[in-house]
Amino acid sequence: MRLFSRRSIPPNYMQVFIDFNKSLKLINDKSSLINITITRIIELAAPEHVYFFMFNPDSTNYELQESTSYSTKRKLLFCGGDGLVKWLVLNERQLNISFDPEYASIYSENDKTVLKELHCKIVFQLKVMNSLKGLVLLAPKKNGKPYSGNETEIIKIILDNAALAIENIAFFEEQKESLKKMYRADKLAVIGQLAAGAAHEIRNPLTSIRSIIQYVEPEIKNPEKRKMISNAIAEVDRINEIIKGLLSFSRLSDANMEPFDLKELLHQTISLISSTAFARNINTAISFQPRQSIITADAGQLKQVFLNVVLNAVEAICEEGSIDISVKGSGEDGGTEFFIISIKDTGSGITQENIDKVFDPFYTTKAEGTGLGLSISYGIVHKHQGELEIRSLPGTGTEVIIKLPVKPNSEKIKPTPT
Ligand SMILES: Nc1ncnc2c1ncn2[C@@H]1O[C@H](COP(=O)(O)OP(=O)(O)O)[C@@H](O)[C@H]1O
Numbered sequence: 001m002r003l004f005s006r007r008s009i010p011p012n013y014m015q016v017f018i019d020f021n022k023s024l025k026l027i028n029d030k031s032s033l034i035n036i037t038i039t040r041i042i043e044l045a046a047p048e049h050v051y052f053f054m055f056n057p058d059s060t061n062y063e064l065q066e067s068t069s070y071s072t073k074r075k076l077l078f079c080g081g082d083g084l085v086k087w088l089v090l091n092e093r094q095l096n097i098s099f100d101p102e103y104a105s106i107y108s109e110n111d112k113t114v115l116k117e118l119h120c121k122i123v124f125q126l127k128v129m130n131s132l133k134g135l136v137l138l139a140p141k142k143n144g145k146p147y148s149g150n151e152t153e154i155i156k157i158i159l160d161n162a163a164l165a166i167e168n169i170a171f172f173e174e175q176k177e178s179l180k181k182m183y184r185a186d187k188l189a190v191i192g193q194l195a196a197g198a199a200h201e202i203r204n205p206l207t208s209i210r211s212i213i214q215y216v217e218p219e220i221k222n223p224e225k226r227k228m229i230s231n232a233i234a235e236v237d238r239i240n241e242i243i244k245g246l247l248s249f250s251r252l253s254d255a256n257m258e259p260f261d262l263k264e265l266l267h268q269t270i271s272l273i274s275s276t277a278f279a280r281n282i283n284t285a286i287s288f289q290p291r292q293s294i295i296t297a298d299a300g301q302l303k304q305v306f307l308n309v310v311l312n313a314v315e316a317i318c319e320e321g322s323i324d325i326s327v328k329g330s331g332e333d334g335g336t337e338f339f340i341i342s343i344k345d346t347g348s349g350i351t352q353e354n355i356d357k358v359f360d361p362f363y364t365t366k367a368e369g370t371g372l373g374l375s376i377s378y379g380i381v382h383k384h385q386g387e388l389e390i391r392s393l394p395g396t397g398t399e400v401i402i403k404l405p406v407k408p409n410s411e412k413i414k415p416t417p418t
């Protein structure tokens with residue numbers, strides 16, 4: 001606070017700063033936080049435009065995330081290794097943009113193009129503990145005057161606070177996600193243990209019930225009663241299927257890891273549903289990009305995963321539609337550590353409210369569903385040190401993304417202690 005009294009900053013600056021800090025406490029999502037920061041910067045210095053470029057760890061670039069003028073759908077970015085970013089990493093103060101020869105050597109061609117296109121006057125860093133999380137660009141002020149020292153100083157303080165808050169939100173989100181995963185994995189493990197214990201006890205009497213029904217069946221002549229008998233058999237079979245599903249949770253540990261052709265397995269899976277797909281006007285397609293297609297995994301378990309996901313896709317498509325499977329490698333150069341398999345359908349989609357429930361065992365929206373397909377698949381993929389994610393838009397369709405290591409670390413696939 002000494003800073004303010006020393007420099008005798010006009011009171012409205014102080015008010016903006018206080019309001020900003022108050023709002024930080026109430027916000028828990030990154031996009032709203034960036035928008036509030038933009039609003040405060042506009043109140044303070046009235047720039048024509050403000051642009052937030054945020055670091056994307058996947059591409060290692062700084063990509064346009066929010067702005068007062070551009071559609072963020074346009075891909076504007078600063079490359080991580082280029083001159084402007086390097087300068088901002090090394091320096092603590094903001095950079096006044098000038099294309100004078102002594103400054104121009106800082107920028108790469110892309111830096112120059114983007115800075116000129118956005119009429120950028122000044123670039124601020126969003127830094128946390130010396131790591132550059134983002135760039136904030138200001139266009140000239142609306143009144144054409146230069147930015148004053150006080151203005152840039154307050155904006156810098158606001159951005160330092162915003163950077164910290166953004167980092168906190170990211171950390172909070174990460175924690176939430178990993179807690180959710182832990183909870184899910186725990187739940188699956190408990191079900192596995194329960195199922196292993198109960199399945200045997202249930203299956204034996206169930207087999208007796210089925211045999212008894214089959215034994216008396218030929219003696220029943222009344223067509224209505226015969227129908228009841230066949231319904232009873234179908235129900236017994238359904239219970240058996242559920243138990244089989246539950247047992248998969250406990251069998252997750254017995255993965256039989258061997259190299260096989262992933263592309264071929266995907267084709268086999270699609271051929272299993274091809275007659276249903278044909279009858280219901282569903283187009284299926286597989287595109288496989290990586291140079292090699294051998295994966296080390298349990299082929300039987302992965303087949304179960306793909307079949308579960310593809311069957312869900314078929315069931316989500318009412319009349320006609322498509323199921324597209326595409327496989328990419330994780331490396332940009334075609335080299336691959338992970339296969340990233342996307343299975344996309346044009347079915348009914350899942351509401352935001354329900355998307356978190358789909359991995360819950362027994363969650364189903366289908367009259368004949370068991371609600372075990374996705375939870376078992378989740379368990380199998382995690383056992384393979386992979387990830388399974390689902391994205392969906394009601395009315396548009398669903399995409400299931402499965403990331404699997406080409407060669408999982410076999411040390412980690414240990415049998416469950418008995
Ligand atoms: N591709 C999809 N499109 C729409 N909804 C889906 C899709 N995949 C899964 N779901 C939803 O998730 C629920 C759980 O799926 P799952 O675990 O396979 O069980 P089940 O298919 O037996 O219902 C489904 O009942 C459905 O509501």
Ligand SMILES: [Mg+2]
Nearest residue numbers: 308312373374
């Ligand atoms: Mg299913």
